[in-house]
Amino acid sequence: xxxxxxxxxxxxxxxxxxxxxxxxxxxxxxxEFATRDGVVRAVTEVSFDLSPGQVLALLGESGSGKSVTLRxxxxxxxxxxxxxxxxxxxxxxxxxxxAERARQDLRxxxxxxxxxxxxxxxxxxxxxxxxxxxxxxEHRGLERAAxxxxxxxxxxxxxxxxxxRCLASYPHEISGGMRQRxxxxxxxxxxxxxxxxDEPTTALDVTVQAQILWLLRDLQRRLGLAVIFVTHDLGxxxxxxxxxxVMYGGRIVEQAPIRELFRAPAHPxxxxxxxxTVRRRQKxxxxxxxxxxxxxxxxxxxxxxxxxxxxxxxxxxxxxxxxLHVVASDHVSRCHLVPERLASPLLVLNKGGxx
Amino acid sequence: MSVALLEARGLRKHFPLRGGVLQRTRAWVRAVxxxxxxxxxxxxxxxxxxxGCGKSTLARLLLRLVEPDAGHVWFDGEDVxxxxxxxxxxxxxxxxxxxxxxxxxxxxxLTIEDAVAFSLLVHGVRRAEAREKARMLLGRVGLDPxxxxxxxxxELSGGQRQRVNxxxxxxxxxxxxxxxxxxxxLDKSVQAQVLNLLQELKAERALTYVFISHDLNxxxxxxxxxxxxxxxxxxxxxxxxxxxxxxKHPYTxxxxxxxxxxxxxxxxxxxxxAGDPPNPINPPSGCRFRTRCAFAMPxxxxxxxxxxxxxxxxxxxxxxxxxxxx
Ligand SMILES: Nc1ncnc2c1ncn2[C@@H]1O[C@H](COP(=O)(O)OP(=O)(O)OP(=O)(O)O)[C@@H](O)[C@H]1O
Ligand SMILES: Nc1ncnc2c1ncn2[C@@H]1O[C@H](COP(=O)(O)OP(=O)(O)OP(=O)(O)O)[C@@H](O)[C@H]1O
Ligand SMILES: [Mg+2]
Ligand SMILES: [Mg+2]
Numbered sequence: 001x002x003x004x005x006x007x008x009x010x011x012x013x014x015x016x017x018x019x020x021x022x023x024x025x026x027x028x029x030x031x032e033f034a035t036r037d038g039v040v041r042a043v044t045e046v047s048f049d050l051s052p053g054q055v056l057a058l059l060g061e062s063g064s065g066k067s068v069t070l071r072x073x074x075x076x077x078x079x080x081x082x083x084x085x086x087x088x089x090x091x092x093x094x095x096x097x098x099a100e101r102a103r104q105d106l107r108x109x110x111x112x113x114x115x116x117x118x119x120x121x122x123x124x125x126x127x128x129x130x131x132x133x134x135x136x137x138e139h140r141g142l143e144r145a146a147x148x149x150x151x152x153x154x155x156x157x158x159x160x161x162x163x164x165r166c167l168a169s170y171p172h173e174i175s176g177g178m179r180q181r182x183x184x185x186x187x188x189x190x191x192x193x194x195x196x197x198d199e200p201t202t203a204l205d206v207t208v209q210a211q212i213l214w215l216l217r218d219l220q221r222r223l224g225l226a227v228i229f230v231t232h233d234l235g236x237x238x239x240x241x242x243x244x245x246v247m248y249g250g251r252i253v254e255q256a257p258i259r260e261l262f263r264a265p266a267h268p269x270x271x272x273x274x275x276x277t278v279r280r281r282q283k284x285x286x287x288x289x290x291x292x293x294x295x296x297x298x299x300x301x302x303x304x305x306x307x308x309x310x311x312x313x314x315x316x317x318x319x320x321x322x323x324l325h326v327v328a329s330d331h332v333s334r335c336h337l338v339p340e341r342l343a344s345p346l347l348v349l350n351k352g353g354x355x
Numbered sequence: 356m357s358v359a360l361l362e363a364r365g366l367r368k369h370f371p372l373r374g375g376v377l378q379r380t381r382a383w384v385r386a387v388x389x390x391x392x393x394x395x396x397x398x399x400x401x402x403x404x405x406x407g408c409g410k411s412t413l414a415r416l417l418l419r420l421v422e423p424d425a426g427h428v429w430f431d432g433e434d435v436x437x438x439x440x441x442x443x444x445x446x447x448x449x450x451x452x453x454x455x456x457x458x459x460x461x462x463x464x465l466t467i468e469d470a471v472a473f474s475l476l477v478h479g480v481r482r483a484e485a486r487e488k489a490r491m492l493l494g495r496v497g498l499d500p501x502x503x504x505x506x507x508x509x510e511l512s513g514g515q516r517q518r519v520n521x522x523x524x525x526x527x528x529x530x531x532x533x534x535x536x537x538x539x540x541l542d543k544s545v546q547a548q549v550l551n552l553l554q555e556l557k558a559e560r561a562l563t564y565v566f567i568s569h570d571l572n573x574x575x576x577x578x579x580x581x582x583x584x585x586x587x588x589x590x591x592x593x594x595x596x597x598x599x600x601x602x603k604h605p606y607t608x609x610x611x612x613x614x615x616x617x618x619x620x621x622x623x624x625x626x627x628x629a630g631d632p633p634n635p636i637n638p639p640s641g642c643r644f645r646t647r648c649a650f651a652m653p654x655x656x657x658x659x660x661x662x663x664x665x666x667x668x669x670x671x672x673x674x675x676x677x678x679x680x681x
Contacts (some may be wrong), residue, residue: 061543178631236615259620262618276544279617280599289546293514
């Protein structure tokens, strides 16, 4: 799953069904920004694969590098004072080596993106219908007559209430939930294979969030879409993802199938997050917060970035960057304690869904 | 039954929307309508509801930061809306608001020590004494004054800024804190720190809380009793347990069912309700939830249902519970 750790190397067999075909393959992606406060290492050596139809949640707190990772897949980082390294292979093509024109074709074709704030992503001076039609003409080369019919079909696809009226409305005239549906319709206009969704439900009310999550899951299944879903919310990830990659301080610190992540988190940060998150029926039981605050990305420590907040910290954690350890098939954790914990299962706190 | 520390009855606020050259009132935003509730000393009352349902406006009405159009507010037996300005100043000492946005609510030009000491100075406390108390409180909320006292707000993280806001609200030794989304802008790991701090402070200082949030899990966790608001009205109120175990109002049911389960094996089957909350400018007649309600009946459009007790201390404003009306 990760290039710096092959399953064979640790005596593991390949997953059943042979190697999955990868739609997206990210290898050692690093992104640095030169700022007044020094070099901000927003993303460091991030690697993962995504197969067609797979839903990956990119989980992490504010500033952990989720959006920068996502934007890198589209080559959307600011052109100046930015250093991007590593490979992003989309259907075998390295997008960092493509000319800007070819990248633009990718953006409207194979990959589309949905943002947190549809109000800023939609153009306020065009109607929703106009914006969908524009996308269709530009990227699909459809004719005017066909375009209107297709726009209407797309609004039906995202289950827009009163679609005809919506086509003629401007973004500010419709509700937040409808704007997000319109955004999704535009993203689907070019029949992408990969949808990048950056916190698409965070700005929505919980009853509307439930609708949009359900819609995205339904569309994903029907259209066989691969999705990378950025979220800071464990609950949202539990609703939508097949797998999750947890980011901390610009790195992926744990990756696992979503059930496995909830059942047996193997990184102290993930574990801490599970304990710190308020759940239903938790009244009267103490919350266990993670002490301290996230790291300064302009002054990352040489060892594990989580070490200063980690309840299990050892001297080695401060000195050396932990490698990715295999915890189970498809489950890796960047923590020095993994071998020890695997050897003596009692040390694996909270295993077995006591949460 | 103990006497309420804070009580509101029939509170209403409609904001005029003006337009045109003459700035005539074009429409009214019905932000808060006929809201009534009690907060007993030592309790935490949670107010939950979606964006724009009037939570922040309600908090401002209670403190008279916004004057209500109608209704009554009593605090500690005193009629707040009749209080003269000097008396109001005293009441605001006892009833402090922690604002929703921790970024906007701190003066960028004051060090955090000065920010916390500020209201003491306003209330005539000597400078040295004010500073001493500010430093003590900063320490109490987990910000070592020797390390953080001279910092400016932009040099703090969101969680640290929220701690400053809490210290600032406590500096006048209030009886009641109105907490408007105190943890909503914080990361989950930091949210838990602040929630624990608030629980400790409450026990230590015998505080009473009105805790506003759109996050049902947080509300359930901190509250003794909960008010559920929808488009300016309270649709249901009861103990946090009663609401969690048997929510009665169709909106409360939908709200609880919409919260993610945190369990990948128990995903939502289908969305509990369709549509967005309607615009508060022209809310639906009668029951404001009827346009999204699966149980809507003709009479729901005629008049807003009055709250009815379905159990002791558990009130629901819905015609489905009419049979229990006496
Ligand atoms: N153009 C830029 N110049 C400098 N720093 C940047 C730039 N873009 C992002 N960063 C920094 O990179 C880090 C990662 O940012 P990113 O937006 O990926 O975080 P995130 O995980 O998406 O957080 P959030 O949940 O708040 O959206 C942050 O510290 C951010 O301040
Ligand atoms: N000063 C004002 N003038 C006009 N309308 C206002 C004013 N203050 C609030 N409103 C409107 O009143 C309604 C209730 O707003 P309020 O801020 O109380 O909601 P809220 O429940 O706190 O929402 P949120 O969860 O987004 O903070 C909204 O429609 C808002 O736009
Ligand atoms: Mg982001
Ligand atoms: Mg508010």
